[in-house]
Amino acid sequence: MTEKGKLRQTVFAGAAGLKALAVRKTELPEYHTDELIRIVNLCKVYDTGAVKVIGLNNINLTIKRGEFVSIMGQSGSGKSTLMNILGCLDRPVLGHYYLDGIDIAALEPDQLSLIRNRKIGFVFQSFNLISRMSAVKNVELPMTYARVAKKKRNERAVELLERVGLGGRIHHMPNEMSGGQRQRVAIARALANNPPLILADEPTGNLDTASSFEIMELFSALHRDGATVVVVTHEENIAAFTDRIIRFQDGKIISDMKNPGPVSEGKTKNI
Amino acid sequence: MLFENMKMAFAALRANKMRSFLTMLGIIIGIGSVISIVSIGDTMRSMFSSIYKDIGITQSYLCIGYWIDDVRESDYFTMDELSRVKEVFGDEISYIDSSAAASADARADRNRLKINFTGIDYNYQNVQPVNILYGRYLNKGDVAGRRQSAVLEAGSARRLFGTENAVGRTFRTEIYGNVHEFTVVGVYEKEMSAFQKLLMGGTDDEGEAFIPWTLLTWPNDSFYYCHLFANETMSTDELNAFYDELVSYVARMKNREKEDFYLQTALGEMDQVDSIMAGLSMAVGGIAAISLIVGGIGIMNIMLVSVTERTREIGIRKALGARTRDVLIQFLTESAILSACGGIIGILLGGGIVFAAGAVMGVTAVVRPGVILLAVSFSAVVGIFFGLYPASKAAKSDPIIALRYE
Ligand SMILES: Nc1ncnc2c1ncn2[C@@H]1O[C@H](COP(=O)(O)OP(=O)(O)OP(=O)(O)O)[C@@H](O)[C@H]1O
Numbered sequence A: 001m002t003e004k005g006k007l008r009q010t011v012f013a014g015a016a017g018l019k020a021l022a023v024r025k026t027e028l029p030e031y032h033t034d035e036l037i038r039i040v041n042l043c044k045v046y047d048t049g050a051v052k053v054i055g056l057n058n059i060n061l062t063i064k065r066g067e068f069v070s071i072m073g074q075s076g077s078g079k080s081t082l083m084n085i086l087g088c089l090d091r092p093v094l095g096h097y098y099l100d101g102i103d104i105a106a107l108e109p110d111q112l113s114l115i116r117n118r119k120i121g122f123v124f125q126s127f128n129l130i131s132r133m134s135a136v137k138n139v140e141l142p143m144t145y146a147r148v149a150k151k152k153r154n155e156r157a158v159e160l161l162e163r164v165g166l167g168g169r170i171h172h173m174p175n176e177m178s179g180g181q182r183q184r185v186a187i188a189r190a191l192a193n194n195p196p197l198i199l200a201d202e203p204t205g206n207l208d209t210a211s212s213f214e215i216m217e218l219f220s221a222l223h224r225d226g227a228t229v230v231v232v233t234h235e236e237n238i239a240a241f242t243d244r245i246i247r248f249q250d251g252k253i254i255s256d257m258k259n260p261g262p263v264s265e266g267k268t269k270n271i
Numbered sequence B: 001m002l003f004e005n006m007k008m009a010f011a012a013l014r015a016n017k018m019r020s021f022l023t024m025l026g027i028i029i030g031i032g033s034v035i036s037i038v039s040i041g042d043t044m045r046s047m048f049s050s051i052y053k054d055i056g057i058t059q060s061y062l063c064i065g066y067w068i069d070d071v072r073e074s075d076y077f078t079m080d081e082l083s084r085v086k087e088v089f090g091d092e093i094s095y096i097d098s099s100a101a102a103s104a105d106a107r108a109d110r111n112r113l114k115i116n117f118t119g120i121d122y123n124y125q126n127v128q129p130v131n132i133l134y135g136r137y138l139n140k141g142d143v144a145g146r147r148q149s150a151v152l153e154a155g156s157a158r159r160l161f162g163t164e165n166a167v168g169r170t171f172r173t174e175i176y177g178n179v180h181e182f183t184v185v186g187v188y189e190k191e192m193s194a195f196q197k198l199l200m201g202g203t204d205d206e207g208e209a210f211i212p213w214t215l216l217t218w219p220n221d222s223f224y225y226c227h228l229f230a231n232e233t234m235s236t237d238e239l240n241a242f243y244d245e246l247v248s249y250v251a252r253m254k255n256r257e258k259e260d261f262y263l264q265t266a267l268g269e270m271d272q273v274d275s276i277m278a279g280l281s282m283a284v285g286g287i288a289a290i291s292l293i294v295g296g297i298g299i300m301n302i303m304l305v306s307v308t309e310r311t312r313e314i315g316i317r318k319a320l321g322a323r324t325r326d327v328l329i330q331f332l333t334e335s336a337i338l339s340a341c342g343g344i345i346g347i348l349l350g351g352g353i354v355f356a357a358g359a360v361m362g363v364t365a366v367v368r369p370g371v372i373l374l375a376v377s378f379s380a381v382v383g384i385f386f387g388l389y390p391a392s393k394a395a396k397s398d399p400i401i402a403l404r405y406e
């Protein structure tokens, strides 16, 4: 870029910053449908300059409220790509994604922030906790952005940490905790604003079997309490916790079926 | 929310203490030097104005212009003329003399001392008071009778007579070819601040004494100067109006143009010195202000590094629902706090330097609140202006790209 172009960009960035300060309110349209997620002819293409990589190839998918779904598939099959779109972190190139009846493609970045804040709890493979902040502060963060009062926020964060079994470690820093404990903090954080949709991209990918099962038990409990949970995994015994298994290959859904195995409790002992 | 943002920003800055401090250093030095330089200038100005007050701000000298080629005998002042001027401007003039002075060797017993004699009227004590230690001041009789009476400075008395109480003692001297034998009628003490002594230089090896001005006349009793003190109660405007009338009157009296006379006033001189000093301190302060901009660029630089370093954190925050504005405010708060803290430390440092220097030199330091206000608002503007670009860069980042950042 030329020097002049750079300067212009700097000036515009500053002006945009000022504008962002001026915009005060972000509103969301309110719909309520039985289908929490509806995806129609969804495509995602990564443009890496020289080659275009197809991430998702014409996906159609519907997930109802209260479902417990796992997504499986080989590495590179497009699972994370889908999860990022479901989580409103990324946008589709073609097709539509309706979350709770809202057409995501039509939203502004700040409206997407609001959706992520209120409607989605995202659990990452690599935890993504903020390392400078204690467990309880990490859990409070989504509530801070939802403008929840300080006292209420703290009460709820403590309550959530107790619920995931970390009542005794609320003031620990992330690097003072084990992987399984960190992931439980992340789950507590995902639950902070009581979102209807919980998304977890390989939440057990960095954990041993015992911690993995503990985490999945937590998701099962959330599901029983009425949350809609979508989990990406490579492992059959993790997928076995869920009610519905969707399999991906080369950016396409190759199978979508009910979990044939016995649903719910005692599964850990069978394996 | 604002309070929480500040807490968050402090936590982030504390995580990188050394770096935060070094970043602030630019602002600290900038603000510190602006405040100390401008305040040192202000202090000097107030010192000069107090010196001018000491020597009499209403003091002035009137004489025939140094640019006049055909100076006539009548251009000099006579005693009668001075009396007439004093009569005409009786309300305005509180003291008048010829500003006569002479320097001559004085001898008493075996001691010798070069003395600067100042010729004064009996009421000079009213406009330039000195502290009489022994004896008395010159009186009307001394002046009118051209008596050879002297009021000697205490140090000169000690050197000439070996004692400060030299009242009644005599010394000989030769002024303008006439031999005089003076009797000491009083001894006075001179008070000077450390700074004044510094300015006046080391005239310590020369003595000082007041004698009747009627003794220090040129041939024919004429004088080059008309030296006068105007009434202290006059305002600057009144004073200037008086000066104007005075010159007109004297010019008429002397059959000269008004422009042929030269009036040198303490007021005008002080204004001149003051405006030079003010201009100087503004110029140097302006140069120092450039370092503030450099400090601001330092903040921008560090904030850009910080934004890049914390790309992942920004991604996480955005994934959790932070809006553009939330991230923008977070980073703006950090840069604002950096420059505000730098500003506060700079003020303390600059102010401290000025007050310390003032204490050492024995003068009262002047730190104008306006200068502090200006420096603080400047550093706030610097913090926000240079923080805006990095902050908006952070705020606009795409969450998915930020999360993938290693
Ligand atoms: N940012 C990107 N830029 C370019 N191509 C990408 C990007 N992200 C993903 N891809 C490509 O998109 C395809 C799908 O990737 P995705 O991450 O969805 O796979 P995945 O199913 O999550 O794999 P894994 O099980 O290894 O996590 C892959 O071919 C990948 O190379």
Ligand SMILES: [Mg+2]
Binding pocket: A079, A080, A081, A201
């Ligand atoms: Mg993946």
